[in-house]
Amino acid sequence: MDEAIYSREAGQRGNTDLVVLLHGYGSNPERMLPWFSALPAGATGAALRGPLDVGGDGGWFRLDYFLANDFAEVVSAAHRVFDWQDKYAIGYRSISLLGHSQGMAMATTLHRLRPGTYKSLVGLSGFVLSNELLNLTDSEPAPGRGAPFFWGRDPQDLVINTEAVDFTADWLEKHTSLTARSYPGMGHGFGSDENRDVASFLRHYLR
Numbered sequence: 001m002d003e004a005i006y007s008r009e010a011g012q013r014g015n016t017d018l019v020v021l022l023h024g025y026g027s028n029p030e031r032m033l034p035w036f037s038a039l040p041a042g043a044t045g046a047a048l049r050g051p052l053d054v055g056g057d058g059g060w061f062r063l064d065y066f067l068a069n070d071f072a073e074v075v076s077a078a079h080r081v082f083d084w085q086d087k088y089a090i091g092y093r094s095i096s097l098l099g100h101s102q103g104m105a106m107a108t109t110l111h112r113l114r115p116g117t118y119k120s121l122v123g124l125s126g127f128v129l130s131n132e133l134l135n136l137t138d139s140e141p142a143p144g145r146g147a148p149f150f151w152g153r154d155p156q157d158l159v160i161n162t163e164a165v166d167f168t169a170d171w172l173e174k175h176t177s178l179t180a181r182s183y184p185g186m187g188h189g190f191g192s193d194e195n196r197d198v199a200s201f202l203r204h205y206l207r
Helices: 029-038 071-088 102-113 162-175 190-204
Strands: 017-022 042-050 052-053 055-059 094-099 123-126 146-155 176-182
Touching: 017 071, 017 102, 017 190, 029 042, 029 094, 029 190, 042 071, 052 146, 055 094, 055 162, 071 102, 094 102, 094 190, 102 123, 123 190, 146 190, 162 176
Parallel strands: 017 042, 017 094, 094 123, 123 146, 146 176
Antiparallel strands: 052 055
16 A cells, blocks of 8 residues: 655646655654645655654664664665555656655665666755665766755754764765755754755756
């Protein structure tokens, strides 16, 4: 059963650009629905729920305070998304990803495991996983040829530690065509300026 929450009715989704929304740790797909307003007119949003129970909400894989992760759990979560995608992401012009917090880690992991699959990626207040086995999948594209990636964050966001931010910045610079924006005072949530910039980014790459 397809449990995604969509921005369009089933009969209106064909031949549109699919944007898959991935929530953060201890969150849920309903909290990602405000991002439907950032989607271009020709796009369909699909918000998925992570398989891990986190106090009644969802997560993709377990994390500790330092954002350490178990590779087997990460791969298992990624393949849950791939299984959904292979079954239900059919008939669309393209697929893009938009992830918040741990959802950004998921989005970049999906891209690393299936490079070339996604037309564009958006990561918000999140991070890229530093994992020895996952790092082995990485190959650096030619300069300027990586997947279009929008990274938005508040520099004072205390949820994502400095080491993770530094690794994320370095990885995105090397492996994507990066658009980075900062939003002081936004915290670990969402902001109207960020929503506007994401909308502009998606309009450009999904037109």
